[in-house]
Amino acid sequence: MNLFGDLEVRLDPWQVDYGAELPVEPEDEAGPDEGVILDVEAPPSQWQPIAPASADTIARLVFVDGVRRIEARLIVRRGDRICHGAFGSYAVGSVAVLGNVATCGEPHVDRIVAVGSGEQVAQAVAPLPTLVYRPVSTASSDPDGPLHALQDEMRAAEERLGRELANANDTLVVADGPLTFEQPLRGGAVGYIKRLFKLYLPSEKLALMAQLSAGQRTPIFALRSSRRFARGRCHRLRTATLRTAPMAGSSQPAKSAPNRSA
Secondary structure: OOOOOOOEEEEOOOOHHHOOOOOOOOOOOOOOOOEEEOOOOOOHHHOOOEOOOOOOOOOEEEEEEEEEEEEEEEEEEEOOEEEEEEEEEEEEEEEEEEOOEEEEOOOEEEEEEEEOOOOOOOOOEEEEOOEEEEEEEOOOOOOOHHHHHHHHHHHHHHHHHHHHHHOOOOEEEEEEOOOOOOOOOOOEEEEEEOOOOOOOOOHHHHHHHHHOOOOOEOOOEEEEOOOHHHOEEEOOEEOOOOOOOOOOOEEEEEEOOOOOOO
16 A cells, blocks of 8 residues: 555655755745834834833743754655655643743644645555654645745644643743734743844844843834744844844844734
């Protein structure tokens, strides 16, 4: 019995860190509806460092994070059509801090077999009874489309866990990456972006980011996008004074925006 139905599947011989054996030109993911809105908290001409005057204390602090990996890349064929796929896995967990005690929550582990170009394996693939990969499809034809699908699956799992844990009194959830939910909660939640691959802000605002002292932040700005994990309201925050580089010691706390492109 063919595990992959009517798809012809073989392992990509290249190591997963090297990318796909048969690369194609990556698609441009940026759309015309994407941009940055600067005047959320202050007009762009009045941007200056902001130091919070006070802060509320939270009894319970919960950190939510996930990790994922590509275990094998695939070359998938249906007739004369070739597309990319991958076996991948991810895990999502939490650590709750109450007083001086930190407690690890129960981790959630999942495995997927992702196929690009709109193709999908017809059923779950189980090389072993305890090793089951559920099928996921992505419309992307990019060699890294399956990797992005795995990332989205992990983020969705982080979102579910963060939303569940934030629905408790006197609790603040710090989720890794952008925050993608804003349903009414008994507690609070914030996304924490540690690494930036795109600065977003226009060049004339980058000098302000470099001038921030520890504890200071920029005014709030908004990211506009049709992509769910690429929109929200955020600011840049200097958490420590490190002068090894202009942006060192800074992060980007974020909260979600309503489900619209503006």
